Amino acid sequence: MIERLILSRFQGIRKGVIKDMGKINLLVGPNNSGKTAILESIYWLSVCGRQCGIYSRDLQLMDEDGLSYSRNAFVPMEMDLLGLSPCPRIWKRHGKSGLWNESLGSISDDGALVCRVPHLKKDDPLKTFRLIPPQTEEIKDEVKFDENTLSTTGVFVLDDFKGIDHVLECYLPDLYPGEFSSDDQYRCCAFTWYPDFIHWGRSLGAWGIEGKTADADCVLFFDFHATGDHFTKDFWWAMRDVPDWRNQLTRAFGKVIDDIGEFRVNIEPHFTSTKVMQGAVEIEGKGSIPIDDFGDGAKHAFKVLAGLMVLADRCKDGKEGVFLWEDPELFMHSKSLCRLIKEVMEIVKDKPIQVFISTQSMEAIAFFVRILKENEELQDNIRAFRMKLVDDELITAHFKYSNLDAWLKHGFDLRFWDQMDVIMHYQVGESNLEDEE
Numbered sequence: 001m002i003e004r005l006i007l008s009r010f011q012g013i014r015k016g017v018i019k020d021m022g023k024i025n026l027l028v029g030p031n032n033s034g035k036t037a038i039l040e041s042i043y044w045l046s047v048c049g050r051q052c053g054i055y056s057r058d059l060q061l062m063d064e065d066g067l068s069y070s071r072n073a074f075v076p077m078e079m080d081l082l083g084l085s086p087c088p089r090i091w092k093r094h095g096k097s098g099l100w101n102e103s104l105g106s107i108s109d110d111g112a113l114v115c116r117v118p119h120l121k122k123d124d125p126l127k128t129f130r131l132i133p134p135q136t137e138e139i140k141d142e143v144k145f146d147e148n149t150l151s152t153t154g155v156f157v158l159d160d161f162k163g164i165d166h167v168l169e170c171y172l173p174d175l176y177p178g179e180f181s182s183d184d185q186y187r188c189c190a191f192t193w194y195p196d197f198i199h200w201g202r203s204l205g206a207w208g209i210e211g212k213t214a215d216a217d218c219v220l221f222f223d224f225h226a227t228g229d230h231f232t233k234d235f236w237w238a239m240r241d242v243p244d245w246r247n248q249l250t251r252a253f254g255k256v257i258d259d260i261g262e263f264r265v266n267i268e269p270h271f272t273s274t275k276v277m278q279g280a281v282e283i284e285g286k287g288s289i290p291i292d293d294f295g296d297g298a299k300h301a302f303k304v305l306a307g308l309m310v311l312a313d314r315c316k317d318g319k320e321g322v323f324l325w326e327d328p329e330l331f332m333h334s335k336s337l338c339r340l341i342k343e344v345m346e347i348v349k350d351k352p353i354q355v356f357i358s359t360q361s362m363e364a365i366a367f368f369v370r371i372l373k374e375n376e377e378l379q380d381n382i383r384a385f386r387m388k389l390v391d392d393e394l395i396t397a398h399f400k401y402s403n404l405d406a407w408l409k410h411g412f413d414l415r416f417w418d419q420m421d422v423i424m425h426y427q428v429g430e431s432n433l434e435d436e437e
Contacts, residue, residue: 001320001354002042003211006179007394008172009199010192010207011037016394017179021211022383024345026365027358028415029387034394035358038387039221039324040090041207042356045190046322047086048074048157049216052145053132058125058167074157074216075131075149081220081310083232087154087194093225096196099151104193111144113153117193119201125167126191126204131156154194161187171206185210199392214354218321220311224330227300230292231277236267239306242313249306252347256301256339265291265302279306296331301340304328308344312351321353329361338367345371349378362413369404386414 005018013034027035054073076086088098105115113131120127131153133145161168168176168189180187189208192198198205231239239245250265262284270276270290279291279302291302308323315321325344329337341364348355359365365384372379384399399407399414407414 001211001352002209002213002322003185004181005038005042005207005209006172006175007037007041007207008175008205009203010041010205011197012199012389012392013037013394014199014392015173015175016396017175018385018394018396020383020398021354023348023354023381024368024378024383025354025356026368026382026384027356027387028360028365028384030360030415033387033389035387036326039223039326039356039358040093041190042209042322043080043219043221043324044076044086044090044155044192045157045188045207045209046214046219047076047080047216048155048190049077050075051134052156053134054129054156054158055132056126056129059129059164071158072160073131074159075153076155077216079232079234081217081235081238081314082226082307083234083238085152087152089221091154091194093223094196100154100194101151103150103154104195105150107145107147107150111146113145113150115193117204119195120203124203125164125170126193154197155190155192157188157190159186159188161189168206168208171204172208176208180208181210183210186212188213212320214322215314215319218311218314218319218353219324220307220321221324221326222304222307223326226303226307227296227331230270231267231279231303231306233275233277235307235310236277238310239267242309245309248309249302252305252309252343253302255343256305256336257298258339261286267306279303297333297336300331301336304340305343305347308347311353312347315351315353319352321351323348323353323355325355325357327358327360329359329364334363337361337364338370341367342371345375345378349375360415362415365404365414366408369401369408372401373405384414 003021007013007016016034027038029035052073052075054071059071080086092098104117105113108114111133116128133143171191187208187210189206192205195201246265253265260281260283264282266280266282267277268280270278280288281291282288291299311321311323328341332340372382379401382401384404386397388395
């Protein structure tokens with residue numbers, strides 16, 4: 001489980017730290033407060049599961065004979081849990097092309113991705129680096145990177161800090177090592193050289209975590225676009241691996257949307273292409289209706305639950321997952337939203353799945369608190385982080401379950417930073433119920 005996140009020059013965040021994360025984490029704040037950047041940074045770091053070597057002037061190590069060799073690094077999986085390419089997926093969310101056709105690099109004859117970052121100074125540790133494809137165990141041959149790798153890759157992860165203090169001091173200025181705990185924790189750090197995702201286009205975007213990351217194939221990011229997109233063929237095959245998936249999804253969806261009579265769900269080829277899959281509701285006596293012909297709320301609930309069931313099934317035998325949910329209140333009536341949140345909590349509560357949810361809805365926050373009243377074992381595992389950017393620095397206020405419950409009982413709104421705003425909004429006295437860091 002991720003316990004601490006440290007960011008530097010990533011998107012609109014010049015620097016920021018979030019500490020003491022729990023199993024359930026609510027990210028609350030106004031527009032342009034960093035919520036999306038937090039979700040995307042965790043997503044990118046977590047899906048980096050393809051091991052490779054990285055070589056640069058300042059990252060090489062020496063073996064017993066004094067010979068240099070490359071470090072281990074990780075780049076994103078070719079597809080995430082939903083069957084989407086991780087970097088293009090995030091780029092397109094921001095209106096960029098899905099392919100980085102003018103990538104800051106090239107593919108060498110031996111299949112390595114060679115990158116030279118033009119805006120970095122000559123003495124920057126990662127001014128020039130090579131991502132080297134790993135050897136396969138069976139034939140001791142290399143699975144070479146290609147032009148597709150070049151146009152769909154913009155991030156890598158290092159999971160061993162030993163010997164690279166000078167690198168982290170360069171790319172996490174004023175944050176490393178001071179903002180990392182002194183405990184003996186697993187740590188890793190991600191770097192992006194994609195220019196539009198670097199704060200003011202300077203240096204590299206960098207972010208590190210303490211704690212255990214999810215397994216790369218156990219990462220579900222559900223956003224606005226996922227509601228409108230069709231299922232991919234790869235997700236459909238993943239869904240088929242879930243035992244009794246139709247009955248499970250039918251039961252869960254029926255608890256959220258309860259006014260469509262007797263039905264069963266299905267996922268079937270889209271009428272336009274066998275490469276695209278669509279959800280469907282088979283209503284007794286009426287036939288099958290594509291889920292995309294329902295309203296946005298029903299589509300949202302169906303696709304969230306379908307993805308989460310695949311994630312929950314994968315999180316076994318020691319594998320851990322992460323569920324990133326952007327604005328669960330979108331499209332949802334309050335009654336359906338409460339039911340959907342309850343189903344999500346039921347699915348994840350006994351699974352090694354860490355949840356990060358961005359929201360601007362007091363109803364959503366209140367629903368979480370209400371549901372946790374009935375799940376005392378989870379009360380110590382929820383955190384809410386009220387966020388804002390001040391001179392592009394991420395500032396957070398930290399709430400645990402007791403704080404959230406007290407604020408709601410007293411009619412306060414944790415979305416408001418200024419106590420005077422709270423007082424004017426509710427016309428009540430000052431409160432000291434906030435646990436700020």
